[in-house]
Amino acid sequence: MSFLYYHLSRNSLGHYRDNNTIPTESGFCIDGALVRDAKQSDIERIQVGVRLKEFPDVHFSIEMVRKNDKIESDALEPRLKEAEREAMLMGFGAWYARIKMLRRGERAIKPWNGYEVLAHMPEQEHEGESHHFNFVALGEPKNPYVPTIDMDLNTGVEQNRPGAARPSVTDDEAVYIWDRLTNSLRLRPISPSPN
Numbered sequence: 001m002s003f004l005y006y007h008l009s010r011n012s013l014g015h016y017r018d019n020n021t022i023p024t025e026s027g028f029c030i031d032g033a034l035v036r037d038a039k040q041s042d043i044e045r046i047q048v049g050v051r052l053k054e055f056p057d058v059h060f061s062i063e064m065v066r067k068n069d070k071i072e073s074d075a076l077e078p079r080l081k082e083a084e085r086e087a088m089l090m091g092f093g094a095w096y097a098r099i100k101m102l103r104r105g106e107r108a109i110k111p112w113n114g115y116e117v118l119a120h121m122p123e124q125e126h127e128g129e130s131h132h133f134n135f136v137a138l139g140e141p142k143n144p145y146v147p148t149i150d151m152d153l154n155t156g157v158e159q160n161r162p163g164a165a166r167p168s169v170t171d172d173e174a175v176y177i178w179d180r181l182t183n184s185l186r187l188r189p190i191s192p193s194p195n
Contacts, residue, residue, distance in 0.1 A: 044066040044144075045064070046064050047061065049061045055155075055168050057156055059152075059153070059157045059162075060151070060153045060181055061152045061153075062149065062150070062152075063149070063150045063151075064149050066139075066143075066147040067141055068142055069141050070138050070141050071138070074136065074138060074148065076114070076117065076136035095124065099119050099120070099121060103116065103175070104119075109135065109182055112146065112149055113137060114135055114138070115137075116133070118133040119132050120171055120174075121163065127162070129167065130156035130157075130162045130163040130167055131154065131155040131167060131169075131171070132152070132162065133153040133154075133174070134150070134151065134152050135151045135182060136150050136151075151181075153174070155169055155174055
């Protein structure tokens with residue numbers, strides 16, 4: 001897979017790198033680039049959006065936030081249960097019953113232990129079918145190496161709207177792309193700066 005572009009949050013500068021080179025400066029690597037750590041200590045959040053050349057309707061995003069406290073309400077499983085309850089109360093039970101769960105449950109992506117849901121969403125009145133995959137891990141408070149992480153993958157995206165186009169991938173292909181991207185995450189050791 002090759003990345004078409006990436007979006008970086010404010011004050012995070014990146015530069016191109018050879019995929020066979022391991023940088024010595026602090027930051028994180030993506031295909032063909034190093035995103036350097038921010039120079040300012042108050043920057044504790046990074047967001048990256050990825051588009052795939054081969055599948056332009058597939059959008060992947062990742063957000064990492066270093067937090068001082070574990071915020072249990074940020075966990076994915078309780079939010080899913082609340083959304084299910086709300087769907088039933090609002091009369092969307094028949095639509096909700098048609099959601100195809102491809103995978104749902106706890107998942108470890110070292111060093112994160114979190115929860116994921118991989119769903120094929122059925123068509124709605126103003127939105128076509130699409131895939132929506134999400135992984136959330138609360139991380140470790142005050143540990144910059146294990147921040148809170150939230151990853152999403154959507155298909156059928158056109159003009160930043162999931163379900164606006166017909167998905168270009170099958171369920172199995174979407175799961176393969178998701179696993180390939182999420183399994184590529186790892187801590188990158190760096191050597192101490194001489195300065």
